Amino acid sequence: AWNGLLVAGLGIQPIVATLVLMVAGRGVAQLITEGQIINFLDPTMVYLGNGHLFGLPFTLTLVVVMVIIAHFLVRRTALGLFIESIGDNDEASRYSGINAKQVKFLVYTFSGFCAGLAGLVACSNIKSADANNIGLYLELDAILAVVVGGTSLSGGRFYLIGAVIGGLFIQTLTTTLYAKDVSSDISPVPKALVIIAVCLFQSELFRARLSKLLRPMQKFWKPVSSRLPHQLFAPARHDSPKP
Template sequence: MMNDPFARIRPWFSGASLLWPVLGLLTLLVFNAIYAPGFFRLELRDGHLYGTLVDILNQGSKVMLLAIGMTLIIATGGVDLSVGSLMAIAGAVAAVLVTQAALPFAAIVGTTLALTAIAGTANGLLVAAVGIQPIIATLILMVAGRGIAMLITDGQIITFEHAPLVFVGNGHLFALPFTVTLVLLTLGVTSLATRKTAIGLFLESVGDNEKAARYCGINTTLVKVVVYAFSGLCAGVAGLIATSNIKAADSSRVGEMMELDAIFAVVVGGTALTGGRFTLVGSIVGALLIQTLTTTMYNLGVPPAVAPVPKAIVIVAVCLLQSEKFRQQITSWFGRRQA
């Protein structure tokens, strides 16, 4: 048969190709190994691991969580712009509850996440039942969400010292930041829920050819509403982390522009914006790529105002490499001698 030296590992990268985001991430790490001494240094203090790599995981956790929800939405051919604002709502609700209500922490978390999931459901209904384009439907909550958060906090920045809520974004578990556990847990549950049931297949069918999926008897409306609700849930968790990080509910800043980072992470990770095949692991790699890039630039002293430029270049490069057509073009430039 074919003489393919990569035949064994190829399936790992097939479907939505994981190869390019992984290569991009490795390139960045190699760059840091050369130019940023101490990048890979890890230190164990009080049983907690510290170091730049740990920071990347910790700080990237919010985008990773958003990207998990966003992946499923993008798989159905949609997009959710409201996740950043939902983070602000989650932060506002949690901060108000911990400072003003004598509720058990589980009830506070439950209420917060239920509210963001309901907001996500509203997005889903606008998209699937009313038929508004996803970008517009979720833009509504993106704009209105911060206002809602402001209403909840009465326009104030609410600070808190509530130990369990502070733990969410700053605590450690198994030597690593607790946020890592949250990401792994969400990733694990979502992977199982999509791949060990038919949910993943339904998502891909709806995104790839919605009409055909409906003719097969798939309840396409329900599928869409569920993914938007789930994305709201993920945004809720990310919002709790962001608020906990700064021990305050800052409605105008929490999660700002993070919806775009999440979309970048998904696209860089290899899930096409047109919907269909998706890869959760790819999106995580994409989120890590973006966070590593941000940290790298911070370490190199690139002014924050300029930072988006190199970020944009990396994103364009990875997206181009994802494209089959572009790769064929490149190989046709360089690959003549092989033929």
């Protein structure tokens, strides 16, 4: 909600507002906890990150419920069209009668609610509140999941299911790095490289220059492929057995 107030109400750049509140939020959390790790054994809090419902982890149920709610809001109501319109062209959406400030505020509020749930689950996993380390670098994972899912950082159309698949990919990458005994201090580096690579391939200018760079290789490959036996490029035949 505070992010929405800064961005929609005061017109501050989203990345600036996010960084400011991220630092301020960690500072307030450390002030409340006095920089100490606070352990808890409340059954409800422990169940949130470690419990099971119908034989499945409760966190999985929570994710499914939130995805269904988000899908309904953005694909079954006009809100999704408003979000895409504002992301594609903020000024044009205002001229068309869309209340851009209100939509932005609602989006940031829902995003903050999801972040709060994620924070509760992260605390529940370790049964403690650690303001110094919990959620560290998770903003990088969130950005990477969205980008890998096919959503452009420049705004416009977004893909909810793609973001979910991107999140699974990031978690798989994180688990693989831990399994390979990669230090937690180094693990953000490959993730950052993936973000850079995906952003580059989303850039039309980069794709045009890459195509121009690979054009000589295409000219070389065509005469080579023409001299190869055509059987290499013909589709495989599956003859039915004779009776």
